[in-house]
Amino acid sequence: MNESLVLTDDIAAVSKIPQFKANGVACDVRGKSDGRLDLCVVHSERPCAGAGVFTLNDVQAAPVVLTRQLLSTGNAMHGIVCNSGNANACTGDQGLRDAEKMSFETSSKAKAPQGSFLVCSTGRIGEPMPIGRIVSGIDNCVHTLSHLPDAAERASQSILTSDTRPKGCLVSWESEGHSLSLGGFAKGAGMIEPNMATMLAFLFTDVKMKQGLLQEVLSASVRKSFNRISIDGDMSTNDTVLLLANGASEQEISEKTPKALEDFHDAVDRACLDLAEKIVSDGERITKVVRLEIEGAPDDASAEKVARSVGNSLLVKTSWYGSDPNWGRLVHAAGYARVGVQMDSIDLFYEDAPALLKGVPQVENRERWKEVVSAERFTIRINLNLGIGCCTMLSTDLTEGYVDFNKSE
């Protein structure tokens, strides 16, 4: 770990990354004339290497299809354009034309090469895009791009849907004599999992790196962060994580600079983990965030299955909501992951307090379990004592508020 690395909570982080400009504007995507910020552009005049990680859902929204295509060309990128209020998903050929129009319009207005703006959308699916208003919004946004924090804040606000607050972070570090930075913003995904609401995260950095390597770093970081709060198979049609590197620092990072590469990887890890945690903490109507640590599984993949079984169980989630230390439901859920769990091998802890040791209830700790599970944040550790596989996952409770919130759109 690089000792110089500093992580800051900053929704205007993009304004701190050299030579990126941003802004967020209101163009009434939702057709409610409420002045809500709903479109942003981030732009670098310097050409960027771009990397992306996308939903694995069979049904992919038009902007996902387009952005994948654009990245696959290997061309330099100059920025992103994103709207909220309409996901441009399940919108057929017209949807694809609308996504292309968004990229085209942004490139033109920003005087950047065609195909150098990546596109994201989030919101209701199956509705045609109000492309006229969006194009006006793009024109307005590109005209008002700025290095100022206010503009970056507006960008991070414009992508929100059911989020209650914008989410951003900045990572700064020293590497081989250079001051480097990485930062960006994100939006959340409802109750996260097994919810299908869209998760978006946009990261920007001034390091100089080839696209292939940038993609490797981003993919590895996403596996350990965003994919620990959302099942791949449950991803929405629009989930996207993007990383643009504009090289403004002039420090080139490659396999030939292993220390600098490691530092950069740390920085991306830290930023992804931070934004992932912010997304979970802002889940729809949640009251608790629970860290699940699964250990002693036959292998890491089995540990992940157990973590997902437990973390997604409605009965487990509702018991957390009710501050009920119901270890039986946790064991039930671990058992239906079907990785060979043996009841008489399981150790289960609420923070430091054992609830089960080798499957035997430690009932003298009952008061302490209750105390732990009554907190807003706590850790449950399950050791299956079968092997060395492990997985950590963030989960949340399930509330009446969630049901009420989602019963109609």
Next chain:
Amino acid sequence: MNESLVLTDDIAAVSKIPQFKANGVACDVRGKSDGRLDLCVVHSERPCAGAGVFTLNDVQAAPVVLTRQLLSTGNAMHGIVCNSGNANACTGDQGLRDAEKMSFETSSKAKAPQGSFLVCSTGRIGEPMPIGRIVSGIDNCVHTLSHLPDAAERASQSILTSDTRPKGCLVSWESEGHSLSLGGFAKGAGMIEPNMATMLAFLFTDVKMKQGLLQEVLSASVRKSFNRISIDGDMSTNDTVLLLANGASEQEISEKTPKALEDFHDAVDRACLDLAEKIVSDGERITKVVRLEIEGAPDDASAEKVARSVGNSLLVKTSWYGSDPNWGRLVHAAGYARVGVQMDSIDLFYEDAPALLKGVPQVENRERWKEVVSAERFTIRINLNLGIGCCTMLSTDLTEGYVDFNKSE
């Protein structure tokens, strides 16, 4: 299909099957001294062939372990004993001894061979069994076994937990000159899926059949019924379906009597489907039952994956609760089953009204979708147009009441 086959809603069905006796008693398993019926015995003096289908959860309750063992001996069975209020799960060696004690005590009191009573339990897990009170209950129950409908009704009431009503059915049919019958009772499983509450179903018949064949018939019927309302992998530690055939009709059914075998298979299918539907309809705090028909999948297994993705999605379930015909959420969920769904191939119908044809929204039907999804029962049909695989599944909505009900025990 046998035209003579008649299905009747009957919670006292077991009293109509020749030479089975039953009763249900109160023995205060829950320790609340509330007089609630919580233990039943069903007994046949004639030896029975027995078959069972069990949870696939890695963690299996003591009665499941024991009942599997007893059936695996191939010995004749004489009945079942079942308690509610305590699942005898995650109870270690003592739990297994308690389950054995229940079987032993029932066999002794009923003057049947040792090991001829199968054992089931349902209720809270991880709590030691109040075995003294249960043994007293068994003694009391065996003493008062009866052919009368009242006693059979008490049996069907005694196994309930969060169910709001007892569930039973009787199937009668003529086969090669014999009047045959099959009937029994069941208890439900909370919100069913992905809930882990226990599902129990007990069926009894007067046909004469070898154990191996009986098991084949039951396994096949369960796959098409109970397993269409509950994911195997999500089953509770205690889920059990049992079928006892005492041969009182003297009609022997085997591969050598294909017509009679087919009739019997129909009867088991009908009974299992009926009880499965009753379980779904009595899910915890549900307001709607939705029949999902998935067609045109690459194969049946893919169709089932899609049905489960859609039927288990919290966002889909909450939208049903809100009477919101949100086909976008259905398509989302179908997409994350990851069986190769192609958006521009999907047809989706709310009852008779198309919502999507080849992926194109049929918005002129919007009012009709809304009408359909506002009903208490409706069918949604999704044709993926990829192949000939199909699957029908029953699902329910998700309500604030469910969350409230389950937030503590």
